[in-house]
Amino acid sequence: MTIDPHDIIPSDGNEPQQVPDFEDFELPGGNPEAPAGMTGLEAVHDVPVKVQAVLGRARMPIGDLLNLTSGTVLELDRRVGEPVDIFVNDRLIARGEVVLIDNALGVTLTEIVRADR
Helix, strand or coil: CCCEEEHHHCCCCCCCCCCCCCCCCCCCCCCCCCHHHHHHHHCCCCCCEEEEEECEEEEEEEHHHCCCCCCCCCCCCCCCCEEEEEEEEEEEEEEEEEEEEEEEEEEEEECCCCCCC
8 A cells, every 4th residue: 555645635714634654554465566374564564764762962163073072071961861862764752771781781661652543
């Protein structure tokens, strides 16, 4: 199913309707163009996405940014223990806690953020 943004009709004359998320779609019989054995959303499982875990943010003038050196401490807008934000393709989807697993940092998801529908 392809949705053209030009085909979206405003619901009350002021605001356009939101395009549903992929999870709202069921593809009976699968995608005829998908490789054999793939049904539903399996056809998009290999599509790469950008995932970011944001510990916090800082704002500074460019001059201060250019003066940063190794060992400089950068103060972020978060406190210790506050959840980190998880973004997928620049969209907030979850919050979590930073964990250490075999000398590698990871994030345990503690809250899934759902957009209002």
